[in-house]
Amino acid sequence: MPFTIDSARNIFPNTLAADAVPATIARFGQLSAEDQLALIWFAYLEMGKTITIAAPGAASMQFAEQTIQQMLAMTPLEQSQVMCDLVNRADTPIGRTYATWSVNVKLGFWYELGRLMEQGRIAPIPQGYKLSANANAVFQTIIGLDPGQQITVLRNAVVDMGYDTSKMGNFKTVAEPVVPPKEISQRTQVKIEGIDNPTIISYMNNLNANDFESLIELFTPDGALQPPFRRPIVGKDEVLQFFREECQNLQLIPERGVAEPAEDGFTQIKVTGKCQTPWFSASVGMNIAWRFLLDPQGKIFFVAIDLLASPKELLNLAR
Amino acid sequence: MQPNTPQWSDREKEIAREALSKAYVRETEALIAEIRQKSSQISKINDIWSLNDYLSARRYDIDGKYDDRDSMPIFVLARLIQEGWLDSEELAGLTPDKRAKVAALASM
Numbered sequence: 001m002p003f004t005i006d007s008a009r010n011i012f013p014n015t016l017a018a019d020a021v022p023a024t025i026a027r028f029g030q031l032s033a034e035d036q037l038a039l040i041w042f043a044y045l046e047m048g049k050t051i052t053i054a055a056p057g058a059a060s061m062q063f064a065e066q067t068i069q070q071m072l073a074m075t076p077l078e079q080s081q082v083m084c085d086l087v088n089r090a091d092t093p094i095g096r097t098y099a100t101w102s103v104n105v106k107l108g109f110w111y112e113l114g115r116l117m118e119q120g121r122i123a124p125i126p127q128g129y130k131l132s133a134n135a136n137a138v139f140q141t142i143i144g145l146d147p148g149q150q151i152t153v154l155r156n157a158v159v160d161m162g163y164d165t166s167k168m169g170n171f172k173t174v175a176e177p178v179v180p181p182k183e184i185s186q187r188t189q190v191k192i193e194g195i196d197n198p199t200i201i202s203y204m205n206n207l208n209a210n211d212f213e214s215l216i217e218l219f220t221p222d223g224a225l226q227p228p229f230r231r232p233i234v235g236k237d238e239v240l241q242f243f244r245e246e247c248q249n250l251q252l253i254p255e256r257g258v259a260e261p262a263e264d265g266f267t268q269i270k271v272t273g274k275c276q277t278p279w280f281s282a283s284v285g286m287n288i289a290w291r292f293l294l295d296p297q298g299k300i301f302f303v304a305i306d307l308l309a310s311p312k313e314l315l316n317l318a319r
Numbered sequence: 320m321q322p323n324t325p326q327w328s329d330r331e332k333e334i335a336r337e338a339l340s341k342a343y344v345r346e347t348e349a350l351i352a353e354i355r356q357k358s359s360q361i362s363k364i365n366d367i368w369s370l371n372d373y374l375s376a377r378r379y380d381i382d383g384k385y386d387d388r389d390s391m392p393i394f395v396l397a398r399l400i401q402e403g404w405l406d407s408e409e410l411a412g413l414t415p416d417k418r419a420k421v422a423a424l425a426s427m
Contacts, residue, residue: 026375027375027379132383132386133382133383133384133385137382138382
């Protein structure tokens with residue numbers, strides 16, 4: 001039976017992903033807007049004790065700048081209302097603007113708001129604010145997760161805010177500029193124990209070099225990429241757009257892998273290792289599994305990226 | 320300070336905390352036994368999804384209910400008595416007016 005994207009998703013089925021992440025996001029969504037904002041703030045402060053957040057560059061901050069300026073001109077009450085409106089996914093002009101932003105523009109916006117809140121130029125979380133018992137339970141869960149899972153929960157909370165794009169008809173995504181690929185002299189080569197498959201090695205090296213044009217050529221035209229906790233993104237154009245919007249300046253550090261034949265001349269390959277994002281660099285290494293299904297010509301028909309449940313999953317290369 | 324806010328002595332706060340703690344153990348142990356039982360009766364996929372919904376609702380309920388940082392536990396205590404996780408006798412040591420309020424709320 002030929003592979004479909006759906007059947008491809010089941011390769012290496014005993015890979016244990018961090019189910020706590022989507023579950024915690026669901027619980028977070030049940031909280032009031034005030035609780036959600038306060039929780040993000042407290043989690044940000046707590047995490048800041050052990051991990052370092054890198055300031056976004058001017059190139060990505062330019063898009064949120066106008067909205068930040070608008071907010072700076074508002075009263076504190078209006079500023080708080082804007083933040084609550086974003087959490088509530090309200091239909092407001094700022095909510096609609098926010099909805100068009102790529103992930104990194106959204107994250108940069110909140111990073112800047114956080115800075116301005118610390119400086120007292122944007123309304124802070126009220127002094128002595130007490131999280132509800134439900135919010136406190138979610139907060140305790142978050143700080144009990146490993147750092148890679150923590151940042152994923154908070155990232156998803158930020159991404160989910162703003163007006164619902166499915167209600168917006170056509171719009172143009174606002175994303176930071178695409179960086180050029182690294183110079184050959186700047187590129188690194190990964191070394192993966194147990195894997196010498198050239199497609200896999202090229203995938204890792206090209207992504208590390210921001211060479212998305214070369215990277216996408218490794219895929220079949222109907223190929224798909226499945227990010228953590230999301231549905232597969234299908235088709236070369238869509239996957240390329242995903243790379244450009246969400247995968248710039250990642251640092252993939254694969255460690256080990258296993259390759260074996262699958263049906264119909266396909267090959268299934270699982271690699272585990274770490275991944276760093278430009279927001280946190282080496283201060284957070286996410287534990288990742290990459291599950292590839294290559295067609296008989298060695299092109300990527302499917303790749304799933306899983307955020308692992310624990311570091312011991314890095315050693316799980318069982319079928 | 321609001322008028323009519325009851326004062327809680329340290330001893331009363333201790334009684335309330337112990338009562339919450341006892342009720343929590345009872346409720347969570349009962350939930351464990353209940354889920355074991357329910358899961359042994361699963362026969363179709365919709366049973367699993369119902370169980371998922373049930374667990375999510377129970378978690379939200381339990382996470383939100385036992386707030387011992389709350390300075391006015393009257394409502395929580397009343398609810399726990401109403402649900403059967405506490406007996407009103409376990410609140411012996413609270414002032415009569417507090418016990419009366421709890422009893423009134425619990426019988427609603």
